[in-house]
Amino acid sequence: MKVQFLGAAGTVTGSKTLIESDNGTRILVDCGLFQGGKLLRSFNWNPLSVLPSTIDYVVLTHGHLDHCGWLPRLVNEGFDGKIFCTGPTKSISNLILQDSAKIQEEEAEKANKEHYSKHDPAEPLYTVEQADKVLPYFKVIAIDTPFELEEGITATYFYAGHILGACSIALEIDGRRLVFSGDIGRDNDVLLYPPVHPKQADYIFLESTYGNKKHPDNDPKAELEACINETYERGGTVVIPSFAVERVQSIMYLIWQLKKEGRIPDMPYIIDTPMGIKVLDIFTDNEKWHKLKWEECTGMCAMFTMISNYEETIEAIYDDRPKVVIAASGMITGGRVLSYLERYIVRPETTVVIVGYQAEGTRGRKLLEGEKEIKIYGRYYPVEAKVIEIEGLSAHGDQDDLVNWLSDLENKPKNIFLVHGEADSFTELKAVIETRYGYECIIPELEQSIEL
Incomplete structure (x- = not known):
C-alpha cells in the first residue's frame, strides 16, 4: 500500500492524502484548496501528480474550503468516481464551493476591470458552472456505520466536532486500519459535542494546526x-x-x-x-x-x-x-x-x-x-x-486536545503522520506525543510518497 501527501504536508491548507491499495485502487482523503501566500495559492493551479481520472473515490472529512475546495478542479480534470461524506458535509460543501466559485469569478472580473493582476486576462480557478457539476458525485454516509467502498475496502465515519458534519475516518484496507483525524474540534466547544477518540489504528494521519499551542483559559x-x-x-x-x-x-x-x-x-x-x-x-x-x-x-x-x-x-x-x-x-x-x-x-x-x-x-x-x-x-x-x-x-483543538485524542488507543500504531500544520507545530507535537506515548511520529513533505 502506498500513501502520497498531495497537500497539507508542511503546511496547514490544501488537504489531500492519496491512498493506493495493493490492487491499485486509489482513494483521495479530502480535496482542499491551498490558502495563504502567493506561493501556496499558486499550487492550486498545478495539476495533480496523479491523473484525476485514475482516482476511484474521494472521502471527505468535512466541508471547509481547505478540505473540499479543489473538487471542481478534480472533476473538471477527469475525476468520475464517488465522493463520500456525511449529510451536513454535503450541504456545507455545496455552499462552500458555490461561494468560492462566485468569489473567484467576481475577483477575476474586478482584476480585469481595474488592471491590478499580472495575468491578462485574470481567470477564476473554477467557475460557478464547474462547481455545480460536483454535486451529483456526492454520496451521503451515516455516521458510526461501516460502509463498503468496494470489496475489501471499508470506511467508518466518527464524530470530530470542529464544524457541523465533521468526522474522522477509519479506513480498513489491505488488512490495515488507517485513521484520518480530519480537523479535530474542542472538548468545550460552544455549539458542538466533544470529538470521539479512536480505539484501534495501524496508521494515524493527525492534524497539527495547534500542535504547539494551548488555548488560554479565558472567557x-x-x-x-x-x-x-x-x-x-x-x-x-x-x-x-x-x-x-x-x-x-x-x-x-x-x-x-x-x-x-x-x-x-x-x-x-x-x-x-x-x-x-x-x-x-x-x-x-x-x-x-x-x-x-x-x-x-x-x-x-x-x-x-x-x-x-x-x-x-x-x-x-x-x-x-x-x-x-x-x-x-x-x-x-x-x-x-x-x-x-x-x-x-x-x-x-x-x-x-x-x-x-x-x-x-x-x-x-x-x-x-x-x-x-x-x-x-x-x-x-x-x-x-x-x-x-x-x-x-477557535474551532480547532489545541495541543492538549490533539494529544488526548490519542489517549483511548488500545494498540500501538506503527506510525503517526503529522499533517495540516506548520513547522513549529509539527516539531513540538511530535516531541510531546513521542514522550507521552512512545509512538513514532513522521512529518511528511509535500508530494512525498511512502509505502506502508
Whole structure:
C-alpha cells in the first residue's frame, strides 16, 4: 500500500492524502484548496501528480474550503468516481464551493476591470458552472456505520466536532486500519459535542494546526462583551472576519446571550455572509449534530440583521453608526469582509476581532503580526484600527486536545503522520506525543510518497 501527501504536508491548507491499495485502487482523503501566500495559492493551479481520472473515490472529512475546495478542479480534470461524506458535509460543501466559485469569478472580473493582476486576462480557478457539476458525485454516509467502498475496502465515519458534519475516518484496507483525524474540534466547544477518540489504528494521519499551542483559559464571552462596549463608547464599528460555517453561529450565540443578559448596548448587529446565513438552515435541519435547540436557533437569528445582497452591504458599510458586523472570510482572504475593511481599517475607532486560525501569508495573519498596512484589491490601506484576537473561539483543538485524542488507543500504531500544520507545530507535537506515548511520529513533505 502506498500513501502520497498531495497537500497539507508542511503546511496547514490544501488537504489531500492519496491512498493506493495493493490492487491499485486509489482513494483521495479530502480535496482542499491551498490558502495563504502567493506561493501556496499558486499550487492550486498545478495539476495533480496523479491523473484525476485514475482516482476511484474521494472521502471527505468535512466541508471547509481547505478540505473540499479543489473538487471542481478534480472533476473538471477527469475525476468520475464517488465522493463520500456525511449529510451536513454535503450541504456545507455545496455552499462552500458555490461561494468560492462566485468569489473567484467576481475577483477575476474586478482584476480585469481595474488592471491590478499580472495575468491578462485574470481567470477564476473554477467557475460557478464547474462547481455545480460536483454535486451529483456526492454520496451521503451515516455516521458510526461501516460502509463498503468496494470489496475489501471499508470506511467508518466518527464524530470530530470542529464544524457541523465533521468526522474522522477509519479506513480498513489491505488488512490495515488507517485513521484520518480530519480537523479535530474542542472538548468545550460552544455549539458542538466533544470529538470521539479512536480505539484501534495501524496508521494515524493527525492534524497539527495547534500542535504547539494551548488555548488560554479565558472567557470569550466576557472578551466579546468588553470589546463591543469599548468600541461602542468610541463611536466605532466592530468588524469580525469569520468563517461562515460554525464560527459565525458560535459568535452569534455568544452575542445573543450577552444581549439577553443586558450586557451590550442596543445597536445594529449584522451578519453579512450569505453562506453563513444559509448554514443556519443546515443547523436547524441537523439538530443531532449540535447542542442548540430549534427555539434557540430562531431566537438567536431574530436579533441579527441578515444581509444577503450587495446593495444592503453597501448601505451597511456607509452607515457610520456604531455597529457589530460579522462577515466572511475568516482569514480575510476574500469575501465581503474586505469591503468593510476598505472603509473601516483606516479608522482608529474601529476594532477588528480575529477569532480563528490564520494561515501564513493571509491578511488575518499579517494583522495579528502587527502589519502597518494591508493590500486589498490592489490598493494599500494603513491599519489604524485596533486589532485583537479572541482565541477561545477557535474551532480547532489545541495541543492538549490533539494529544488526548490519542489517549483511548488500545494498540500501538506503527506510525503517526503529522499533517495540516506548520513547522513549529509539527516539531513540538511530535516531541510531546513521542514522550507521552512512545509512538513514532513522521512529518511528511509535500508530494512525498511512502509505502506502508
